[in-house]
Amino acid sequence: MSEIRVRFAPSPTGLLHIGGARTALFNWLYARHFGGKMILRIEDTDTARNTPEAVAIIFKGLRWLGLDWDEGAREDGGADGDRGPYFQSQRLPIYQRYVEQLLAADHAYREADGAVRFRLPRTPGVVKDLICGEITFDRSHEPDPTIFRKDGSPVFHFVNVVDDLEMRITHVIRGEDHLSNTHKHIAMFEALGATPPQYAHIPLILNPGGSKMSKRDEGASIGEYMEQGYLPAAVRNYLCLLGWSPKDNREKISLSEVVEKFDLAQIHRGNARFDLNKLYWLNGEYWKELTPSAYHAYARDYLARRGVNLAAVDDRYLDGALDIVREKIKLGRDLPDWLEPFLDEEFAYDEKSLTVTLKEPQAAARIEKIRAAFGAVADGEWTAAKLEETLKALAVADGVKVGGYVHPCRAGVAGRAVGPSLYHMLEVMGKERVLARLRRTLRKI
């Protein structure tokens, strides 16, 4: 058997659609599993919405997901491989050559206005699909598809076939929305005297409402996940689970393992509905597993992208803050808010601190005691354990639960009712900063 060649052929629409991303992923997995070639072709024939920015978004999304390709379009507009060009906008002469071939063989005919139609055979159209099985279409009443418009531009169905033929694609793995048209594609291959590729139609990703995901739907764009601070490994893992399963009750599975186990035969037949909850959870699983240095690097990069100025922040202080905040959140999106109390000495007080905790009659007295007790802690002993001991001793002396001291302390030092472990937060902030903040709060009350 000859080499397996699969392709991902997106059109630049301004976003990398989640369904497209999964199609890319499944093609990639198939190629990697069988040692075949992955080809990227940009279907940029719709000049209206085809812009350099829109093309760049596709490259960016694929790179982010870690999907590489062996042949095809390059970011710089060039190409790797010798079956190009890989941008359809550069292939018009090829399409013209092929349409002439069809015309000459009477497999196509020209309308009065100049448009060209493919003469669809009236015999039953048989599609042998690797996922859906053998399907027969009755096309005795199907209209002949237009393959060239009257303005001289070629139509999708035709260019798709010509490109797959020219690029020697052996397996076409695409969304099920193309299934009903596949018999036409096969007929075109045959009219061109070529053997059609093997087709595999994967189920669609539906929005939570149950219809085809559109670009308007929340979560439809890979770009959203980048912005929200999802981890590419988690998104990739989630996408694998939509329509495919390792069959052993595991949810978290490494890419290399998926490559090893992947096959088209086990792809689920029904459409999958998109569920953000599971992705969110999965992201948390990957979030926990980041190595400290990978996490620090990721967080810095994310914060920078979100416009958080870290220039004045001490590196070790930031790392410490990042470390204790990490276990509280699941993705980058929550980083700026959780970090804010660490970074801003002029931090604001939240609703609960303002109206409840700091309003309680004993608040000032307790914070004063905390300040005094903390002030007495030796610099070398400023650890979470020591601070916990100190605060608890205060509570015991007062005959109150430790919460009676924890809450005002948290409000006094961070202005928030909710935050990371108080003792660890105090340790990271350091004695000097904590005392200064407590003094500031005292002045506020």
Next chain:
RNA sequence: GACCCCAUCGUCUAGAGGCCUAGGACACCACCCUCUCAAGGUGGACACACGGGUUCGAAUCCCGUUGGGGUCGCCA
């Protein structure tokens, strides 16, 4: 409307005739842990769309109904 595909908990799925009084995960609920919020732990509720067959036996096979999705463009 015609044609095509699909049908297991709310969601993603395991299940290829007996192992299923249907398993896992997310979400949900309760309890535990606890300085808040999470995380974690324990437990719980929740599904084979319906009707006919076939078979000793059906979630699994067949037919029908219903439901959902897709395609029928000189969009891609």
